[in-house]
Amino acid sequence: MTRLIIGIPSKGRLQENTAEFFAGAGLKIVQPGGDRNYRGAIKGLDSVEIAFLSASEIARELAAGSIHFGITGLDLVHESIATPDKLVHVVTPLGFGPADVVVAVPKAWIDVETMADLGDVASDFRNRHGRRLRVATKYVTLTRAFFARHGIADYWIVESAGATEGAPAAGSAELIVDITTTGSTLEANALKILADGVILKSQAHLVASLKADWSGEALSAARTILDRVAAEETARGSRLVRAHVPDTRGAIKDVLPMGAELIYGLPVEGGVLSLLCPRDLVPDCSQALIAHGATAVSVEKPDYIFRSTNRLYDPLAAKVNG
Numbered sequence: 001m002t003r004l005i006i007g008i009p010s011k012g013r014l015q016e017n018t019a020e021f022f023a024g025a026g027l028k029i030v031q032p033g034g035d036r037n038y039r040g041a042i043k044g045l046d047s048v049e050i051a052f053l054s055a056s057e058i059a060r061e062l063a064a065g066s067i068h069f070g071i072t073g074l075d076l077v078h079e080s081i082a083t084p085d086k087l088v089h090v091v092t093p094l095g096f097g098p099a100d101v102v103v104a105v106p107k108a109w110i111d112v113e114t115m116a117d118l119g120d121v122a123s124d125f126r127n128r129h130g131r132r133l134r135v136a137t138k139y140v141t142l143t144r145a146f147f148a149r150h151g152i153a154d155y156w157i158v159e160s161a162g163a164t165e166g167a168p169a170a171g172s173a174e175l176i177v178d179i180t181t182t183g184s185t186l187e188a189n190a191l192k193i194l195a196d197g198v199i200l201k202s203q204a205h206l207v208a209s210l211k212a213d214w215s216g217e218a219l220s221a222a223r224t225i226l227d228r229v230a231a232e233e234t235a236r237g238s239r240l241v242r243a244h245v246p247d248t249r250g251a252i253k254d255v256l257p258m259g260a261e262l263i264y265g266l267p268v269e270g271g272v273l274s275l276l277c278p279r280d281l282v283p284d285c286s287q288a289l290i291a292h293g294a295t296a297v298s299v300e301k302p303d304y305i306f307r308s309t310n311r312l313y314d315p316l317a318a319k320v321n322g
């Protein structure tokens with residue numbers, strides 16, 4: 001009886017949005033042991049267990065296979081997992097926690113705008129000072145891979161535990177690699193991002209472990225959860241549009257290319273058309289139906305659209321079964 005274990009951020013900037021994300025999918029997270037108990041559950045889903053962890057722990061536990069699903073930043077997935085392709089499967093981006101991992105140098109370095117410029121400075125620096133440029137960061141893996149891709153080898157990493165942006169002014173490094181959202185911390189420290197210095201555009205993702213034990217109830221619980229998540233995502237972006245259209249064929253010819261879908265298949269000629277329509281296209285779609293003889297068009301906001309195929313679950317199942 002393997003239960004499905006989901007790691008969710010117990011603190012920090014991803015915590016609140018994560019709770020909202022589950023609530024949106026109709027999944028209520030409960031903490032029976034109270035705030036200080038780091039295990040929880042999802043109401044009504046007995047085969048699921050919640051592990052409250054920090055965002056960075058979630059990335060590590062996914063790699064180790066001690067949790068099945070986790071919500072964490074893509075930056076942490078790529079930083080703390082050496083071979084993400086082998087160990088995890090990225091299920092879907094979640095639309096919150098945006099942040100870029102960037103290479104930033106002092107604004108005073110007016111001749112340095114690109115990674116190529118930085119490469120030149122790095123060689124010069126070594127010749128002139130007899131030591132290498134120092135890069136302060138906690139993104140050691142991402143930094144090494146990115147600098148190697150740009151052919152830069154003359155540098156030294158100074159591992160930073162926090163307040164990385166302060167390192168150049170403090171004299172403990174020449175430049176930094178760190179995460180930024182609004183840019184205000186970089187600005188406050190007189191640093192600028194190199195033009196081609198964005199290493200990774202991160203946001204929170206739902207990530208699955210390929211190392212976890214997917215036997216027992218784990219996979220079917222995953223399906224239950226991903227069905228709801230996908231059903232809610234599809235519903236959020238769409239509207240149900242219904243109308244009695246005398247010229248059914250003509251109407252279909254117009255609305256399908258717009259991106260509308262015959263959600264219950266073809267109606268009989270002259271019958272009621274049921275369309276699933278991208279939210280933004282509802283006015284155009286309704287116009288077209290009226291042009292083909294509808295006297296009224298009703299538009300409803302669906303809560304969920306469940307489908308026999310699931311674009312989130314199917315690729316995961318293929319990987320863990322294969």
Ligand SMILES: Nc1ncnc2c1ncn2[C@@H]1O[C@H](COP(=O)(O)OP(=O)(O)OP(=O)(O)O)[C@@H](O)[C@H]1O
Nearest residue numbers: 011012013054055056073075076097098099179181
């Ligand atoms: N402005 C931001 N600055 C830093 N991280 C951000 C920002 N916006 C979103 N994030 C995301 O949040 C993650 C960090 O979250 P948080 O600091 O809560 O967790 P943590 O680093 O695991 O905790 P701790 O720093 O206590 O170890 C980042 O890795 C990134 O994915």
Ligand SMILES: O=P(O)(O)OC[C@H]1O[C@H](OP(=O)(O)OP(=O)(O)O)[C@H](O)[C@@H]1O
Nearest residue numbers: 162163178179180181182183184185186
């Ligand atoms: O571009 P901005 O919007 O200014 O945000 C980026 C800053 O926020 C984070 O620091 P945090 O407050 O999490 O402190 P920490 O580095 O000690 O975790 C991050 O490490 C940057 O320093």
Ligand SMILES: [Mg+2]
Nearest residue numbers: 012013055162
């Ligand atoms: Mg932090």
